[in-house]
Amino acid sequence: MEKLAALGRLGLEIIASLGRSGRFLAGVLGGVSKPSVAFPLLVKQLYSIGVLSLAIIVVSGLFIGMVLGLQGYTILSDYGSEAAVGQMIALTLVRELGPVVTALLFAGRAGSALTAEIGLMKTTEQLSSMEMMGVDPLRRVIAPRLWAGFIAVPVLAAVFSVVGIWGGMLVGVEWLGVFEGSFWGNMQASVSFTSDVLNGVIKSVVFGFVCSWIAVYQGYDCVPTSEGISSATTKTVVYSSLAVLGLDFVLTAVMFGDF
């Protein structure tokens, strides 16, 4: 009976947390600030969330593209169709790896930092003192971070895909000697802008929104102790990764599945 009660408490806690995060999101998106106030805050967050994540995105994209080029060449050359390596790299990156890996890296690089920052603000009662001064912390602190993540992830994903394709070309064309015309020709013949590139962008927009939402909510909702911050940071990374991978399957099924 005690265990049943514990299970019930857990269920109630999960549902309550989902409800709180929904109300939190409505509060953040509902409060519209003056552009003159909000814009500098947004730019500052775009810098710390987006620009500073560029390094890890570019390096990961380059190496993932190079590995795809190597692996694809090894497999495809068995069938004499190594020229298809370009289309394989491009489709893999644009449809799947670009949005997904970018979102996972974003959750680890920027999401955890967001949670820790907001969590520490809450723990040191900066958020409550803002409220005392009549400044809405949702508008002042949370909203710029949420929007910055929402904007930054699609940009980072596009950069990731491009760098990856370039890395794949480096290995495939420059190193292994696939003819450049077939590399790009096969790619252009098989990648369609609307169904591949734009669907990839939609994916990264969704992932960016979910990752930043989870990050700022976990920070805002954390238990205001040092332990609470550390567990909230862990939760951000774990929940973001699971949400991205789960949503990726759902989105792929909706976009590319034939049913």
Next chain:
Amino acid sequence: MAQRTTEVIVGLFMIAGIAAMMFLALQVSGLTPKAPESSYTLYANFNDAGGLTPRARVSMAGVTVGSIREISLNKETFQARVVIDVNGSVDNIPADSAAVIRTSGLLGEQYIDISVGGDTESLDDGDTFYSTQSAMNLERMISNFASGQ
């Protein structure tokens, strides 16, 4: 950091994103293929272009000398009209050479192989190949064989 510097860097970041999208649109999904530099144009008419695709390679003796620009249907002869860009450095293809569609490997992509002739005249910009050989069609070969032709 000064607000202005941050704004400039973020502006560059957004431009990088837009440039990446442009690259994905133009180069990866091929909305407008870029023109190759220093080349001349030849034409070839095929009865069956098979699985030939634009930007596929054109080779002589196994060496790549150009690429296919476009493939269209000639509405008068109902043949496939293939526009070929040949590198400017290869300017002495004999005029009686033949364009042959071949497949690289068993499952590979199709390409055009220029089978070299013996004429002293050479093909110039805008010329058409005198003789061509269409893509090998396995189904047609089998059905011809089965019907004893």
